[in-house]
Amino acid sequence: MQEDRATPRSRQEAAELECPTCGQPFTAEVWLVIDKRERPDLVHTLLDGELNVMCCPHCGAEGGINHPMLYHDAEREQLLCAMPLTIQSADAARELVGELLQSLVAALPAKERKPYLAEVEVVPELDGLRAALIEQAISADAVIEDRMVALAVGELLNVTGELTFGRVMAEHRKLLLSDRAEVALDDIAQGARATGDRELRRRAQEAKAVLSRFRSTLHARQVALAVLLDDLAPLSDAEVAVVPALHTMLEAVDPQEVYAARIAVAPEQRPSLDALIERLAQQAAAEHQPEALAFLYNLQLLPQQ
Ligand SMILES: [Zn+2]
DSSP states (O other): OHHHHSOOSSEEEEEEEEOTTTOOEEEEEEEEEEETTTOHHHHHHHHTTOTTEEEOTTTOOEEEOOOOEEEEETTTTEEEEEEOTTOOOHHHHHHHHHHHHHHHHHHSOGGGOOGGGGOOEEEEHHHHHHHHHHHHHHHHOHHHHHHHHHHHHHHHHHOOSHHHHHHHHHHHHHHHTSHHHHHHHHHHHHHHHHHTOHHHHHHHHHHHHHHHHHHHHHHHHHHHHHHHHHHHOSOOHHHHHHHHHHHHHHHOSSHHHHHHHHHHSOGGGHHHHHHHHHHHHHHHHHTTOHHHHHHHHHHHHSOOO
C-alpha cells in the first residue's frame, strides 16, 4: 500500500506557549496544517471550535492557541490560512503562509501540485476559518444550516455574561441574525412552555428580544451610513476603494471584528479609510445624527497599530 507510506499532509508541531492566565511556559502540540481529505476528523474538531484548544498544565486554564494554520481542501481546490490578529505586517504574514504552504506542497505527489496551490486566502484567526467553513457547509446543505442555527441558538441561551454574549454573537452573527434563528427561538420557547420550563422560556424570549434589537440597530446604522455617504458624494476613487471595509466594520458586533476588518485593508489604503471616517463623523455631527456619530467615534478610537 503506497498510500500508507506517503508523507502526512496534515502537520502538528510542538510549540512553546505561555499561559495567558498564570504566565507560566509550557509545551503543547499545535496543528499547523490540516488536509481535509486526509483528516476529516480534524475538520470536525475545527468546526466544533475545539481545534488547538489547550489546557495549561500549571493552572488548568483552557484556551485557544493563536497560531497560523493552513487548511487544504483538494476537492474544492481551496487553501485558507488562519492568521492571528497579532501578526500585523503583511510581510510577516506572507512568510508564515509560505512556510506552511511549502511543507504541504512537499507532501503532495507531483500530479496533485496544481496552480490553485499558489493562491492562499488569509482569514483572521481560527474563528475566521471556522466561520468560512461553516458558511461553505451551509450554502451546500440546508440540513446543516438548521443544525448550525440550533447550535448557535443553544450557545446563545447558555451565555452568562456580556463578554461571552459578544463572542457568541461575533462568531455566529449571520446565523443568529437570520429569520431561522428567530423561528428556532420561538420553537424553544413553545417547547419550554409545554414542559413547564419557565427559566428556559424566559431565556429564549429574552434572546429573541436581544437579537431583534441587534437587527434593528444594524439596520439603522446601515441606513444612516448610506445617507451620510450619499451626502458626501462624489467620493474620490481612493475613498470608494475603502467603502467595502467600512461596511464590514459597520456589520461587526465585536471590536475584534472591527479591528480585523481594519487590518485587512492594505496599509497604503488606511489613510483613505481614516480620512473617510473623519469626513463621515463631521457630516454626522452637522446632520445631528448622534448614533452614527458615536459609532464613527468608536471606529476612530480603535488601536491604530
Ligand atoms: Zn496557567
